[in-house]
Amino acid sequence: MLALPLAEIEVDAGSFFAIVVVAAVSAIIVAAVPKRFAPPVVVLELILGILIGPEILDFAKTDDFINFFSNLGLGMLFFFAGYEIDFDRIRGVPMKLGAWGWVLSVALAYGIGGILAAAGIIVSFLYTGSAMATTAIGTLIPILRDNGELKTRFGTYLLAAGGAGEFGPILLVTLVLSTANPIHESIILLGFVALALVLAMGSVRYAWRGWPALERTFEASSQLAVRVTVVLVFGLVLLAGELGLDILLGGFVAGMITRLALKGQEVKIFESKLTAVGFGFFVPFFFVTSGIAFDLAALGSAEAIGKLVMFFALFLVVRGAPALLLYRGVLSARDRAALAFYSATELPLVVAITTIATETGNMKTSTAAGLVGAAMLSTLVFPFVGLALRKKSEQEEGGDSPLPQPGLAT
Numbered sequence: 001m002l003a004l005p006l007a008e009i010e011v012d013a014g015s016f017f018a019i020v021v022v023a024a025v026s027a028i029i030v031a032a033v034p035k036r037f038a039p040p041v042v043v044l045e046l047i048l049g050i051l052i053g054p055e056i057l058d059f060a061k062t063d064d065f066i067n068f069f070s071n072l073g074l075g076m077l078f079f080f081a082g083y084e085i086d087f088d089r090i091r092g093v094p095m096k097l098g099a100w101g102w103v104l105s106v107a108l109a110y111g112i113g114g115i116l117a118a119a120g121i122i123v124s125f126l127y128t129g130s131a132m133a134t135t136a137i138g139t140l141i142p143i144l145r146d147n148g149e150l151k152t153r154f155g156t157y158l159l160a161a162g163g164a165g166e167f168g169p170i171l172l173v174t175l176v177l178s179t180a181n182p183i184h185e186s187i188i189l190l191g192f193v194a195l196a197l198v199l200a201m202g203s204v205r206y207a208w209r210g211w212p213a214l215e216r217t218f219e220a221s222s223q224l225a226v227r228v229t230v231v232l233v234f235g236l237v238l239l240a241g242e243l244g245l246d247i248l249l250g251g252f253v254a255g256m257i258t259r260l261a262l263k264g265q266e267v268k269i270f271e272s273k274l275t276a277v278g279f280g281f282f283v284p285f286f287f288v289t290s291g292i293a294f295d296l297a298a299l300g301s302a303e304a305i306g307k308l309v310m311f312f313a314l315f316l317v318v319r320g321a322p323a324l325l326l327y328r329g330v331l332s333a334r335d336r337a338a339l340a341f342y343s344a345t346e347l348p349l350v351v352a353i354t355t356i357a358t359e360t361g362n363m364k365t366s367t368a369a370g371l372v373g374a375a376m377l378s379t380l381v382f383p384f385v386g387l388a389l390r391k392k393s394e395q396e397e398g399g400d401s402p403l404p405q406p407g408l409a410t
Helices: 013-032 041-052 064-083 093-118 125-132 137-146 153-177 182-215 224-242 247-261 268-293 302-326 333-343 348-359 365-397
Strands: none
Touching: 013 041, 013 064, 013 268, 041 137, 041 268, 041 365, 064 137, 064 153, 064 224, 064 247, 064 268, 064 348, 093 125, 093 153, 093 302, 125 153, 125 302, 125 348, 125 365, 137 153, 137 365, 153 247, 153 302, 153 333, 153 348, 224 247, 224 268, 247 348, 302 333, 302 365, 333 365, 348 365
């Protein structure tokens, strides 16, 4: 068999290996640190990515091959975000509050962005405001899963709020921020949604009829269920990209389709295998690569540092205020505060939006560096604050309440 030398296919094997090592070291550190002090693994991946990047140790740099894997990791990250949104569970009050909360966040973000643009601090209120009105629910999911929050009543409201804070901005990126023709993109998006619905209905029918056969492959080398899911994820990501839509939409929709298809099935083993594939390899690639590509030099100016501090506070105002205002009838004061900090955790979409904005000349490099730096800091700080508030709340109330009934206020 003829094997091409690595040089002929332009693979930076050293950088690739450095990224794999950083992903493993990040996991080792998190496992070694006591759980209550352990930082989110994605934050370590980002920090260590910056450390090995060209601006510090220069052990690794990005290229087309590495960026390809990074995009796959981003697609898998949003697959898990879509997969965790169980519409049967969050419909009714949680979904309504989540949607209204995001709408309020957008109004706050654009209002604040307009003031900053009028003062000459930023270029475009649209791009900067859209970046501030996001929630990194995909980033939060491994943290929530590790701390048992996903299946709690509080977790239901958080998933709804985070889902709206991630899906809404994805639509903004797809229809407004990354296109000069929103009407044309809307038509394409409708076609994509129609195709996704056909796939969803077919997946549901196949899953119910073929589930016994899929279960038999869980411990076999064929791993049919996992391979079919990977084809769905990357296929929809590829289709979204080919149609000119954002690849985040493809991964997110693939997650929702998989959740719908497996409704009512016992899928713990399947979910474990998907988690191993996604968070074991693909997702860390995105975060480490984002750290390597981070423009640390742009953050070295006093202007960028000032913007970092400003945006860090504004994240909490824009995404935290709706949690404090809208959830007074369903969550305690401490849980509302925890929801505010969780909702204000931002990262992947901030990176995506700032990349688009700087490429189109709608954002200063200092603003982009400040936003991304603030998003990284929010991922490091806000989940810890949210976890601490939730633990105090559970201690005071003697545990979490039962899950809310769909469509009913609590």
